[in-house]
Amino acid sequence: MGAHNGVNNMHEVAPMEVSVEAGNFQDAERLDDDGRPRRTGTFWTASAHIITAVIGSGVLSLAWAIAQLGWVAGPAAMLLFAFVTYYTATLLAECYRTGDPETGKRNYTYMDAVRSNLGGAKVVFCGVIQYANLVGVAIGYTIASSISMRAIRRADCFHTNGHADPCKSSSTPYMILFGVVQILFSQIPDFDQIWWLSIVAAVMSFTYSSIGLSLGIAQTISNGGFKGSLTGISIGADVTSTQKIWHSLQAFGDIAFAYSFSNILIEIQDTIKAPPPSEAKVMQKATRLSVATTTIFYMLCGCMGYAAFGDEAPDNLLTGFGFYEPFWLLDIANVAIVVHLVGAYQVFCQPIFAFVERRAVAAWPDSAFISRELRVGPFALSVFRLTWRSAFVCVTTVVAMLLPFFGNVVGFLGAVSFWPLTVYFPVEMYIKQRRVPRGSTKWICLQTLSITCLLVSIAAAAGSIADVIDALKVYRPFSG
Incomplete structure (x- = not known):
């Protein structure tokens, strides 16, 4: 997600009211109220970032989710999750600044917002859930990319040998290949340098989703x-x-996963240019457009996939081989998925990398192992970064090899992170920031929403765990 990139529109914003020496006046004009380089993000760039984050591989499991729930409950569940995600995102956007919505202290990350508004043990709880979710997403993306790479080989095999051929192959070599590529990309130091990867990923996600939709309509x-x-x-x-x-419960988890972007909402909001209008207002408009766009797209993909296959809808629309032909179009779609996942993996892992590296620098400021760097093009190679990031990629790859069940992993991730990150923290921070009186109608409504979503999360997680246990009964590690 390319934070702070773009042209500085300095003429649009009045210079900061600070005393500056003559030579530094231009520099002051380029800074925001917190002394950081002027943010240039707009309603459109924020919307694009959200759509990039939301429309991911989760879209491919929606036909399966609707098949579990049927024509009534399936679309209704998708609309309900869209509404809850939108509403709680508008509450979360209010928490970017603590105090005054235009001049209050900025919170740069989700954890900063929780620390400013709630503090204490809740910050630790938020950190554990957020980072565990990001690690889980990395594992899920490794599984999804290997399934797509294997599907390219199988589509070509079916085309050559006929549909009766089982065309079996192991996903393990593909996971190792994906891991090697991620070790390379993970040496790029931070978010600012991967904005181009985010744009490529966005184009790819629309490519494969559109192909899935078109094949569903044709079928x-x-x-x-x-x-x-x-x-x-x-x-x-x-x-x-x-x-x-x-x-049916796992289907709720799949839908929740497809809508999840709250864990990086504050980071996206931190790219929006300074008020007026306030960042919260711009973010709320961007969220409305993004969630509406995404929902229309999801309804089309999920419903057309179910209309095409009915009860036989696969848990991954482009790799479950409901479609065999045209095989070259399936190949294009699956290549697009792999390219998208390479970028998405980095977008979701950069916050983990940054968090661990900040902690390491704070703990051992004089260590040459941590601080010494060698720059090669966009890469900044330090021994510590090379060791720790490579180890992280290796661990997520090995875990993915042990649990290659795309649908179950997606459902579990969606279920576990949905309540705390999408509902609980935004509701609690909003109540604290706006001083909503305990026991008032608004307070009761917000708490009812939170408790209902907690129950949905628990039920969806239980459904996914039950499915993983079933799959493990017949699974041999590293065989598939």
Whole structure:
């Protein structure tokens, strides 16, 4: 996510009222009220960042999620998650500044906002959930990329040998390849230098989502109508009533994962130019446009996937081989997924890298192992960065090899992070910042929303865990 990039629109903003020496006046004009370089982000750049963060590989599991819930509950659940995500994001946007919405102290990260508004043990809880979620996303993306790379090989094999050929291959070599690429990219020092990767990732996510949507429409036309039922997958020989319940709960987790961007919302807001209007107002408008755009896109992809395949909707629309032809179009889509995931992995891992490195520098300021750097092009190679970031990528890759269940991992991640990051902290910080009286109608409504979402999160996590346990019964590590 390219923070602070773009042209400085200095003529639009009055110079800061600070005493400056004659030679430093131009420098003062280039700084914001916190002494940092002037932010140049707008409503449009913020919207683009959110859409980049939201439309990810989660879109590919939505047809499966709707198949579990059916034509009534599926789209209704998607609209409900969209509304809750939008509403709590508007509350979270208010927490970027503590105190006055235009001149209050800025909070640069989600954890800074929690520290300013709530403090204490809640900061630790937020940090643990946020960083555990980011590690989980890294594992999920490694799994998803290997599935797509393997699907390219299988699509070509099916095209050559016919659909009867099992075309089996292991995902392990592809995970190792993805890990090697990530070790290389992870040596780029910080967010500012990966803005171009974010743009490429955004283009790729629209590419594969559009191909998935087009193939779904084409399949539905060739079927001569919509498949599926009002209540989703029916209980029978293949699906027991218990499995139906677990899968329905996991579907909620998948939908929650597809909408998750709250954990980087404050970081996106920190790229918006100084008031007026306040950053919160710009961010709320950007969130409204982004969530509306994303929801329309998700409804189309999820519903057309379900219409095309009905109960047989795969848990990954482009790699589950509902579609076999045109094989070259599937290949393009899967290449786009892999390229997107290379960029997305970096966007989500940079906050973890920065956090650990800040802690290390603070703990051992005089250590040459930590501070010595060698610059090569965009890369800043220090022994510590090379060692720690490479070790992180290796660990996430090995865990991905041990648990290559894309749908289950996505559902679990969505479920675990949805309540605390998307609902609980925004609600609690808003109540504190706006001094909402305890027991008032607004307070009761906000707490009811929070408790309801907690119950949904617990249920969705339980569904995903049950599914992982089922999958582990027949799975041999490093075989698939």
